[in-house]
Amino acid sequence: MLSLRSTWVLLLIVMLLQPLSTGLMACATRVLAGLGWQTNHLLAHLLPASSDVFWSAVVSGLFPGMIVAGILGVLVLTREFSGATIESTLTANPRRGMVLMAKGLALALSTWLAAQVGLLLSWILAALLLPGRLGTLPAYKPGLALLDLLGGPLILVLFALMGLGLGALSRSRAGGVGLFLGLTLILPLILGLLGGLVPHVGWLQAPFRLTPTSLLVTFLSGLNRAAETGIRWCPTWWQAGLILMVWTALSCALGTLVFRRADIG
Template structure:
């Protein structure tokens, strides 16, 4: 009796290979969705933030406003040096310009750029909620805290490098405006002014940008986040100053005003090492102003992270 060997059709072998390949691909893809390193998340947020047109508009505005503010401040000091403060008439020989005014003019544009930086920090996160792209972001990386930390890290770096370049341009503008001889020397209590205005100011704005990011994450709305930032740096100081002018019983508001971000920036760049004798309330020194700004940023960043983690993104 003859034995006949039956051979399975080729299609069966192909089906087995496809099933094995698909099972292997599922095993390969599953870990990559769950385990995404911080560096990969940082790279993704860098690409995403760089692709936004609003990012480069804000960067360009900051680079323009910082030298412009520095030039305007330096020109005003130069003009005042030619006027007699008592009579208001022009002087035959311009008065010497204080070296402290020279360095304060270098950082004067930062008070204009802080508004731009705040708006950029809000847009960094609120644009994703507004455009619903946050769903794709959290699908690729479900760890929401890591996503927000990566955004904060790159936003702080971009703000710092932009502000640092702007301050260098500001320094050049002030040098060209106040290049004439006749500057007084810095006092012993003002030796930190060059470092604070050249290097400290950009770091201050980087911390403020992280605070604005936290506000945007907490509000999840561009309008709400921008209005909150503007309220803290512009509207609140104006309202407090109006109340302070109404009655002497509101003198304690001076302390509250001095710990708001805009006043903190001025106190930080001013390099005050001892409180003035005519101040009755609390007025932060330059290093205290920097620490208070860090506290502001930490509080809002923690609040934004908590809301992003706990609240539904829809």
């Protein structure tokens, strides 16, 4: 897996997307604050940047990073099917569960490393571009800094593994990427649109909040009490993390089941 250039390229993208996104967001924040200063309407909550804004900028790259990590996860297995490499792999080790687990382990470690380095770069960049970040954190978001800095990369690992599971399920690049994007982008988009446009379907907010992308937002926002959101039910950050783990476990379990039984070639 790591001997391929495409793997390194995708890992590099996962890493560099984060400071890039942080830089853009920090610049946008400074521009907005500057406009407010000129019009005597200083956006006090922007500069000096509140911790909320600061940490939003730091983790903003995790959202595009999630997509790239998922696609990397899909490709780790499915690119072997597009050639006949899978035959070499499985004749070298016919225990398919073990093959998938080994790939998952390598994928998890490499994704975590790229995401962690990227997030630390984002943090440094945000500290340089957004001074005054040490504003007091809201009471319902204790430990947001640690949660984002250490939890963010781990959540990206979950998305990468979800991609691996969906790749094993479909055993095709297009199918795997389609499933992953459907789950992370299209499903929340449809649920969100329906919830917003159709009257009397407020209950759709619950499944919307259980979609992987929405769970990522909840996790990174560090929400500790549902009541603060004003919504009937909303998972807390740790519940969101657990539900994301269930999504990943489900994808991996289904993928393993199908991959172990599939005819190759």
